[in-house]
Amino acid sequence: MTDDTDDILITGMGVVTPIGGDVETFWSANLEGRSGIVREERMDTTGLPCGWTAGLIPEDVKEKVAADHGKPGRSWGDTLMHAAVEQALTDARLDAQPAAEGPAGLVYARVWPGPTGSDPQDYITHMEELAERYDTIGNDPEAVLRNLRRRNLPLETRDLSAYPREIAERLGTAVLPVRLEATCSGGLRAIAEAARLLRSGRARYAVVSAAVSRNTPYVLSQYGQLMALSRWKGDPAQASMPFDVRRTGMVINESAGALVLETAEHAARRGMTQPHALVGGWGLAVDTTHMTAPRVEMIERVMRTALAEAGADLDEVDTVNAHGTSTRLNDVTEARALHKVFGERMADLPVSAVKSLTGHGSAASGVVETVASALTMCRGVVPPVPTCTEPDPACAVRTSLTPEERPVAAVLKNSFGFGGQYASMLLRRPAAPRPAPRHG
Amino acid sequence: MPSDRADTRPDIVVTGTGVISPAGLGTARLWEAMAAGKTFFDHPGDDGAPASGLPWPTAVVDTSEIGWPAGRSWANASKYANQSARWAVAVALQALERAGITGETEDVRGGTIMAVASSGDELSDVIPQLASKFRHDSRPLAKFLHDEVPDYSYIRGIPSQLGQFVSMASGFRGSNVAAYGEAAAGGTGALALAVRLLETGELDRVLVVGVGAPLTVTGMAAFDQDEPFGTRATTGAGPFDADRSGTLAGQGAAAILLERADVAVGPALARFLGCEVLAAADLPTAAGLAVDAVLADAAAPPAAWWAHGAGSVRLDRVEAETVLPRVGNLPVTGSKGTIGNAFECSALIDTALAVESLDRGELPPVGLLGRPDPGLTGLDPVIGEARPVPPAATVLLTALNQGAQATAAGALLLAAPGEPAARGRTTDHGEAHA
Numbered sequence: 001m002t003d004d005t006d007d008i009l010i011t012g013m014g015v016v017t018p019i020g021g022d023v024e025t026f027w028s029a030n031l032e033g034r035s036g037i038v039r040e041e042r043m044d045t046t047g048l049p050c051g052w053t054a055g056l057i058p059e060d061v062k063e064k065v066a067a068d069h070g071k072p073g074r075s076w077g078d079t080l081m082h083a084a085v086e087q088a089l090t091d092a093r094l095d096a097q098p099a100a101e102g103p104a105g106l107v108y109a110r111v112w113p114g115p116t117g118s119d120p121q122d123y124i125t126h127m128e129e130l131a132e133r134y135d136t137i138g139n140d141p142e143a144v145l146r147n148l149r150r151r152n153l154p155l156e157t158r159d160l161s162a163y164p165r166e167i168a169e170r171l172g173t174a175v176l177p178v179r180l181e182a183t184c185s186g187g188l189r190a191i192a193e194a195a196r197l198l199r200s201g202r203a204r205y206a207v208v209s210a211a212v213s214r215n216t217p218y219v220l221s222q223y224g225q226l227m228a229l230s231r232w233k234g235d236p237a238q239a240s241m242p243f244d245v246r247r248t249g250m251v252i253n254e255s256a257g258a259l260v261l262e263t264a265e266h267a268a269r270r271g272m273t274q275p276h277a278l279v280g281g282w283g284l285a286v287d288t289t290h291m292t293a294p295r296v297e298m299i300e301r302v303m304r305t306a307l308a309e310a311g312a313d314l315d316e317v318d319t320v321n322a323h324g325t326s327t328r329l330n331d332v333t334e335a336r337a338l339h340k341v342f343g344e345r346m347a348d349l350p351v352s353a354v355k356s357l358t359g360h361g362s363a364a365s366g367v368v369e370t371v372a373s374a375l376t377m378c379r380g381v382v383p384p385v386p387t388c389t390e391p392d393p394a395c396a397v398r399t400s401l402t403p404e405e406r407p408v409a410a411v412l413k414n415s416f417g418f419g420g421q422y423a424s425m426l427l428r429r430p431a432a433p434r435p436a437p438r439h440g
Numbered sequence: 441m442p443s444d445r446a447d448t449r450p451d452i453v454v455t456g457t458g459v460i461s462p463a464g465l466g467t468a469r470l471w472e473a474m475a476a477g478k479t480f481f482d483h484p485g486d487d488g489a490p491a492s493g494l495p496w497p498t499a500v501v502d503t504s505e506i507g508w509p510a511g512r513s514w515a516n517a518s519k520y521a522n523q524s525a526r527w528a529v530a531v532a533l534q535a536l537e538r539a540g541i542t543g544e545t546e547d548v549r550g551g552t553i554m555a556v557a558s559s560g561d562e563l564s565d566v567i568p569q570l571a572s573k574f575r576h577d578s579r580p581l582a583k584f585l586h587d588e589v590p591d592y593s594y595i596r597g598i599p600s601q602l603g604q605f606v607s608m609a610s611g612f613r614g615s616n617v618a619a620y621g622e623a624a625a626g627g628t629g630a631l632a633l634a635v636r637l638l639e640t641g642e643l644d645r646v647l648v649v650g651v652g653a654p655l656t657v658t659g660m661a662a663f664d665q666d667e668p669f670g671t672r673a674t675t676g677a678g679p680f681d682a683d684r685s686g687t688l689a690g691q692g693a694a695a696i697l698l699e700r701a702d703v704a705v706g707p708a709l710a711r712f713l714g715c716e717v718l719a720a721a722d723l724p725t726a727a728g729l730a731v732d733a734v735l736a737d738a739a740a741p742p743a744a745w746w747a748h749g750a751g752s753v754r755l756d757r758v759e760a761e762t763v764l765p766r767v768g769n770l771p772v773t774g775s776k777g778t779i780g781n782a783f784e785c786s787a788l789i790d791t792a793l794a795v796e797s798l799d800r801g802e803l804p805p806v807g808l809l810g811r812p813d814p815g816l817t818g819l820d821p822v823i824g825e826a827r828p829v830p831p832a833a834t835v836l837l838t839a840l841n842q843g844a845q846a847t848a849a850g851a852l853l854l855a856a857p858g859e860p861a862a863r864g865r866t867t868d869h870g871e872a873h874a
Contacts, residue, residue, distance in 0.1 A: 043580070043581065043582060044580035044581070044582065045580065045583075046580050046583060047579060047580060047582075047583030047586070048582055048583055048586055049586075051582075103718060103729070106623075106719070123581075127567075127571040127581065128571070130567060130568040130571035130572075131568070131571035131572045131574065131575050133568060134568035134569060134571060134572040135572050135575075139565050139568060139569070140493075141492065141493055141657045142493040142494065144657045144658070145494060145495075145657055145660075145661055148657070148658060148661040149661065149665075160622045161622045161623070161843050161845040161846035161847070161848065163622075163623075164622075164623050164719035164847065164848060165720070165721060165845060165846075165847045168719055168720050168721055168847070169721045174719065174720040174725065174726060174729050175718065175719050175720075176632075176716070176717065176718060177623035177624075177629070177717065177718070177719045178619060178623060178629060178633060179619065179620040179622055179623040179624070180617050180618065180619055180620070181598070181599050181600050181617070181618040181619075181620065182600050182616065182617045182618070183598060183600055186617075189617055193617075193633070196637070196640055196642070197636065199640055200636050200639055200640055202636075202716075217580075217581040217582035217585055218582075218585050218589075219594075220582050220586075221582050221583070221584075221585035221586035221589060222585075222586075222589065222593075222594035224582070224586045225586060225589070225591060225592075225594070226595075284551075284614065284615045284642075285548070285613060285615070286551075286552070286603070286604060286607045286612075286614070286615060286616035287613070288604055288607050288608040288613070291517070291520050291595060291601070291604070292595070301548075418595060418598065418601070419595075419598060419600050419601045419603070419604045420604050420607070420616070421600065421616065
């Protein structure tokens with residue numbers, strides 16, 4: 001059996017996350033329930049009503065990423081994206097088995113290009129410089145300009161146009177570039193946009209990437225205003241607990257993910273015979289009834305659309321990779337929508353939630369969690385939700401504390417965001433899924 | 441570019457346009473101002489120097505005419521709306537009104553796309569003050585910001601938040617996404633994204649809205665450091681002039697409503713024949729590929745060219761050297777000598793103006809153009825007064841990203857309604873006619 005030539009395949013994957021700087025480490029941590037969430041000790045969070053934990057990329061991983069992919073003038077967010085993209089390109093074997101001529105798609109979501117959340121001192125330095133300037137010259141435009149012309153400009157004003165050019169140079173071809181933003185559904189939307197580019201015939205393969213590093217005092221303060229962050233005071237590894245009755249909010253992380261998508265025809269032509277996943281179909285929607293609160297009907301709509309577009313029956317879905325943010329409202333709303341769509345099947349439908357271990361990576365989460373979804377199918381194992389030790393009866397979703405081995409032919413992946421953003425995607429197991437790498 | 445994609449594409453039409461510019465509200469007002477040879481840079485003196493104290497003249501939007509819809513839901517939502525959101529909604533309503541869409545009915549086959557930069561600029565004055573205040577405050581920085589930063593400012597700065605308001609105004613609930621300008625060539629990328637949503641049958645109509653908000657001093661300094669702004673707004677400073685010295689700063693907003701022709705609600709104002717944005721190792725390569733891509737789908741060569749016309753020595757040269765060898769010496773015009781460069785939405789403004797030109801059968805002249813650059817061999821700019829556009833004309837539009845690192849370039853092709861289709865297009869859900 002082979003994949004249909006019109007199919008869109010995922011043939012390369014890369015991640016840099018709090019639980020692993022590469023795909024295999026990330027996947028092992030998922031199965032072992034190894035958390036990347038730590039107490040936020042890099043800055044003083046005293047007095048904040050929430051948000052005392054963070055999903056942070058380990059220092060040794062950061063050092064390697066910086067050494068391999070950092071360069072003067074490149075933001076940390078872009079450095080993370082380059083690291084994830086390089087992994088994905090290698091995984092897709094694009095150097096050894098080259099792509100056809102013609103432009104490639106490049107769809108990316110870059111969250112927060114300003115002072116990095118990887119080093120809170122960045123933001124403190126930024127504030128000190130602003131204070132010094134304000135105390136000296138105030139906000140008078142002419143004086144501010146004179147001041148700015150004497151020094152390097154703030155990070156958030158740097159020219160961000162280099163990334164598409166750099167990827168074009170790396171691929172050796174022009175790219176059809178899209179930098180999109182759809183709040184926390186942006187990663188899944190980026191995958192849909194790349195798949196649409198391929199379906200439209202404009203390109204035969206595409207790179208998708210997303211990165212976030214925003215654990216700054218400012219972002220923490222703003223999510224604190226919204227009361228969206230975890231108020232857990234115990235073991236930080238337990239702070240993000242999707243679908244658990246004790247959940248109190250999400251944990252912000254820094255992370256990056258990248259994928260290579262290509263048409264099955266293109267993959268076959270270059271000898272790429274073992275993809276990770278097949279993009280079945282997706283559903284997108286926008287709600288205008290509230291700026292931040294999710295709604296059952298909208299989640300139901302995008303899940304049903306994803307299934308319909310993929311031509312999939314409900315029974316074909318073997319597991320759901322949930323958005324699962326660990327906020328009171330998101331999880332119960334997502335659960336209610338799942339019950340409306342799957343009905344009695346919910347009792348036996350495994351649900352996973354990667355954010356339980358990584359925290360929430362905004363747009364990057366959709367890409368990172370698609371990697372987990374693909375591995376769920378290729379390896380035949382649903383990852384656990386190790387922090388859901390007291391399942392919320394109001395959610396009543398079937399999570400597991402241990403990995404669950406079972407054949408998985410299709411995963412439904414959800415991503416939602418502020419601003420009424422909803423996305424859902426059905427991913428299928430390819431005819432010949434990529435096997436796990438052999439070690440030793 | 442793969443060559444087999446044109447076979448099953450549906451016809452796409454422009455059914456609504458809206459513009460907010462320094463000339464006022466509406467596409468027609470700006471077009472007529474261009475035709476009359478007006479420019480709108482901030483009250484320059486005789487020497488063309490700006491009045492603001494900054495070295496760059498700027499064409500400024502008069503915000504007094506821009507309102508916010510009435511009603512309880514809009515009043516409730518207003519705390520989440522910054523200035524860019526207000527411009528986005530106002531300009532969207534222009535386009536919707538032109539198409540006869542009231543927005544009162546939920547339409548899951550409609551979507552919105554925002555063409556923007558980050559709109560968090562409302563804090564550009566606030567944060568330095570807070571930073572100063574923090575020096576003498578005992579609270580930890582995160583707690584201090586939690587207490588002192590105005591409520592909802594984080595949400596107000598999210599680009600797709602603007603799109604949610606446009607969804608409210610339009611009733612379009614099928615999709616909302618923002619495309620950042622750094623890879624979108626003045627908003628052309630947002631149009632290309634819309635075309636893909638329509639061509640693949642995912643949606644029937646997409647409202648593309650761009651906002652080029654007033655730049656902060658820091659933002660202008662950053663742009664200027666990368667590629668200098670023009671410092672005078674007198675004749676000779678305009679696009680393609682021998683004495684041009686840099687793009688002139690502008691502001692504005694624009695909305696383009698694209699619909700599949702077979703299910704269009706609004707009247708066809710123009711046929712949308714093709715659109716592409718590419719980035720490459722260098723800008724000339726990207727620009728050439730973008731123009732080639734849209735021309736490859738055209739049934740007839742273009743009869744007119746609406747140029748990006750940045751007014752920059754480098755970009756105008758790249759643009760001319762890209763387009764002229766491919767299409768010959770077409771009459772060319774551009775808007776930036778009249779209203780400056782509104783960056784993220786400049787290509788959307790130009791698209792609205794090109795639609796207006798097809799309707800009126802004339803190309804308005806290039807503002808502040810006195811002596812065309814003799815180095816741009818073969819260039820035929822419209823100077824002084826409007827020039828007729830031949831009947832059944834197809835218009836090529838081009839757009840380039842600004843900046844030393846930028847290599848994204850876009851092109852699109854428009855035709856009058858009812859004119860010949862692009863090669864291999866379809867009229868009804870995939871039934872091809874060549």
